[in-house]
Amino acid sequence: MPQEPKKRHSRQRQGKRRAAIKLTASKYIFCPNCGNPVFPHVVCKNCGFYKGKEIINKTKKLSEATRQPARQESASGGKEEKK
Numbered sequence: 001m002p003q004e005p006k007k008r009h010s011r012q013r014q015g016k017r018r019a020a021i022k023l024t025a026s027k028y029i030f031c032p033n034c035g036n037p038v039f040p041h042v043v044c045k046n047c048g049f050y051k052g053k054e055i056i057n058k059t060k061k062l063s064e065a066t067r068q069p070a071r072q073e074s075a076s077g078g079k080e081e082k083k
């Protein structure tokens, strides 16, 4: 048999307990390189810098991303609406 509470807690006591339960805003800092808000101990998503060093090369990724849509535009020519 599982343990059971000996007596019922009053609504006041229940309310007091639940008054301490609340959401807290997550802590963040501003990136010293670009000034964007970032989480501490995490690489900046905007510039890819952490502790003054470039961890992720954002300029290289951007050029790759711009190439991909150009291929899709040339491939998508088979869309025709039937009347």
Ligand SMILES: [Zn+2]
Pocket (backbone or CB within 6 Å): 031, 032, 033, 034, 035, 036, 044, 045, 046, 047, 048, 049
């Ligand atoms: Zn940054």
